Amino acid sequence: MSKRASEKPRAPSSAWANRIARTVLSSPLLSPPDPLKQQRCISAIVAHDEDDDRLHVLSIGEGTKFMSSACSSSVLKDMHSEVLAFRGFKRFLWESITISLLPSSTSSPPSPSILSKSSESSSTQPSAQLLPAQYVLSPNITIHMYTSSSPCGDSVVRRWGNNKSDPFLCPAAGSPMWIESTPHGLLNAQAIKQGQFALLSKGSYMDIDGGPCPPPPAFVPPPPGTHYTPTIPYTHPPSPAPHTCSDKILLRNMLGLQGLLLTHLIPTPIHLTSITIGRKYSNLHSRRALCCRSSSYRTKRGKKVAPPVSSASAFDVNHPAIIGTSVKADESLTDAPASFKSQCRVGWAGCSGAPASVEDVDGDSGRLVDGEVSKVSSSAFADLAAKFFVNQTLTLSEMKQKSPGWARKEALMNNHELFKMYAWTRRATPS
Template identity: 25%
Template sequence: MTGFKADDIAKVCLEKFKSLPKNGKPENGKQWTVLAAFVQENQNEDQETMLKVVSLATGTTCIGSSQMDPTGKILHDCHAEVLARRAFTRYLFWEISKIQTSNNPSIFVHSEENKCLKLKEGISFHFYTSQTPCGDASIFPIKTQNFQKDSSFIVKKRAGTDDGSPCLKHRRLENLDDNFSGGLSYASENDLNRTGAKSVPGETADKLGEGLDYHEVGVLRIKPGRGIPTNSMSCSDKMLKWNLVGCQGSIISIVLNQPIYLKSIVIGKCTSNFQALQRALANRFDISGCENELKDSTFRHNRPEILLSGLEFEFSKPVSSDSLLKPCGSSFVWCDVLPCSCEVVAKNGYRLGAVKKTQGLPQSVCRVSRYSMFEQFTKVLQDLKMKNFATNVETELLPEMDYSQMKALSKCYLSTWKVLRNNCLENWLQHDRSLDNFTLDK
């Protein structure tokens, strides 16, 4: 159990967002977005604790499958939860680089025993998002409101969605109360809050029926694209993966002695359902059948505490389907590193402001792209060697490696994920492996 309340964690995230530059943030009164953040909890020897936001992002966009980039320089998935996680990895790189610096201590220490790094005692992490993650966590029963305006008795019924496009149905009421005068009248009806994310091939398809029969619960889903279908798994699915193999990612697992799991997940004030969140993010799949294959692994099935905050993000998606607010097209990314802690991402996955002739050049590539993360981690490994820290990586081979070869060094992470996919997540959509064959520019 975390010692902090949901509002404590949400508050530091909202305050950090407000303190950052306005460029890339939504326009007041015109746009909405989603905010997500990683929060570090530090506990000292006296058991005193403090919270610190270490990465933060906004965003709601995702590029289509035909636009995916083999150079690693374009961000494919710009949902806030995913960008915050990428920025969190960049923060971890930064902390590794601070090892052995007395004036700016790192959250990591080196273990000579297994040639790996480990988190210092008393360090843990929380995750915050202002809106229910897209996908399975967004599917839950709701009471819909029917609006009756005049004697034509046309009713607008709103079924909630998570992708910014309201789902409106019109139907004619029959057998109204004799006393109805054509004014306002409200009725309740069982329905589902809906997600725009579609079931992946091989999973049970949605029924698309009325009310509670619209969605299939518990299945793996891909994000809805705005036009071209995507190959990106929903945020509910990606967060489920964090609770199985950690939220540090694959390449940094090469130098860590164990994965980094979340202590809690905090959902801001929005339309949400506690049981759906628990199901989607932690309890959807039973991994007990994998225990023999994973018995010697440091990986486990993490079940973070799910907390609901009463604090609302100022740019949250409007509840009313009649709102004129539109989703913000750009994404804002920040992490606690120096220099260059902030950047803004355009819809096309490049840095905002990059003109067509510069796309693919260093000035257009975001620092949380796969290419940039590969470049940063290569420097991290070389830096560790210069500091005489032993690792399990032959740094002499780094200049000739492509990204897929770097990822392959994370043997324990990849073997664990393979076991989990084969036993529990057989239909998990994997991107084309050729997308990982890029190398760093000479």
């Protein structure tokens, strides 16, 4: 049988996209190449230091699995590579802040340093119950995302527009290499009732092109007398599957990358400057899925419609440059279909000489392969956050509800037209 390339040749959008991809794919955080694990899905968060033009891989994620049953906060429910990369990035931020507060760190910031201490006192912020320390993204740092394949969900739905190739973008003199030739324009909303802007769950019919997402095996009760506490009690009804990665990136382009807990310490949203995509890249569909469907749009009759807002800046949408790379995540030849294994990986950079961290996750259980709880789980983040609270008896749910980001998210869910039209599937926050 003749061999075929695991990935088809494709043209890049810009030299910046290829630079990002090569930096990520050469990162020591990635798992070693496995000839039996073709077309692995890889995502990463990368920082660019404009002072010295260096790239730093801050976090990586590898995986295609998710769990559609109710589970505790100690279990990773969504193990798609994009979500793991976001979680690794949050872990990096927590560790950076922790190191910066050590007595030995007063003279020099942690390296790689992407945060600066804010000049505003925490006593003037909604998070006065925290220890006095607040941070902002350093002005010389921009944050970028890489994903080896177009995020599952709306970005791989090839409808409502022609899938045209992007021209190679040569940056103008003095311009950053990732800048697109034109800003994101208004979407032509011609099929809203048919799901043009729909929010999707992993495993849904419209998500079949986003990569295999098999549900976990059914829980089998242990024999009588066996001492065993199931992570997923079989008496509980299954909860909805997680939202697709397209939807989650869209939400982060509105609320920021740091998540609710970190808004106590980083109140200003951290936004992506660019998103580099490998396989299945389409600029038109990616713009719609990852940012533009939450902005103003144009109806069939040419009328401009702006989503209702409760304040002038409540729902500002970040529109990152969305570009494609010709660098392949898998250069091998194969005669077999893609093989997506259940083992996933998350990793994040170390700070101030500390080694980088990687965790291999069992995609069937949501825990590490040795059964331990992941450091990027919700319960692990709750433990980190509790150290910064004066009152350390708060639950995870209470810490989230007291965060500056909570009110912003609630206003978004209750007032934004997109989330009123297609309700965001919300689960009770585990305590």
